[in-house]
Amino acid sequence: DNLNTHTLASLYEAFExxxxxRLANKLELVHTPKHGSWLNVAExxxxxxxxxxxxxxxxxxxxxxAEAAAWSQQRNEAQVGVDWHFTTEDARIRLKDLYP
Numbered sequence: 001d002n003l004n005t006h007t008l009a010s011l012y013e014a015f016e017x018x019x020x021x022r023l024a025n026k027l028e029l030v031h032t033p034k035h036g037s038w039l040n041v042a043e044x045x046x047x048x049x050x051x052x053x054x055x056x057x058x059x060x061x062x063x064x065x066a067e068a069a070a071w072s073q074q075r076n077e078a079q080v081g082v083d084w085h086f087t088t089e090d091a092r093i094r095l096k097d098l099y100p
Contacts (some may be wrong), residue, residue, distance in 0.1 A: 049071060
């Protein structure tokens with residue numbers, strides 16, 4: 001999320017400069033759109049989980065947990081990501097009231 005503590009400057013407020021720089025060099029900050037919903041990513045993943053793994057009657061809770069864990073592990077090993085098709089240019093056109 002875009003909380004104010006999620007900036008490199010917050011490291012310099014919390015640590016000595018040398019340590020802040022060391023930590024900053026290890027980080028890659030990625031900011032979500034201010035007027036977008038990061039929940040869309042979670043909703044998309046839950047939809048994929050449902051279609052690929054859970055779209056049937058499963059009688060045992062343990063079976064659901066085991067199958068969801070196996071699906072998640074496979075998805076992580078495959079390093080599946082989200083392919084955003086909504087560009088900054090699209091945002092400026094579609095959300096012109098929000099983006100100058």
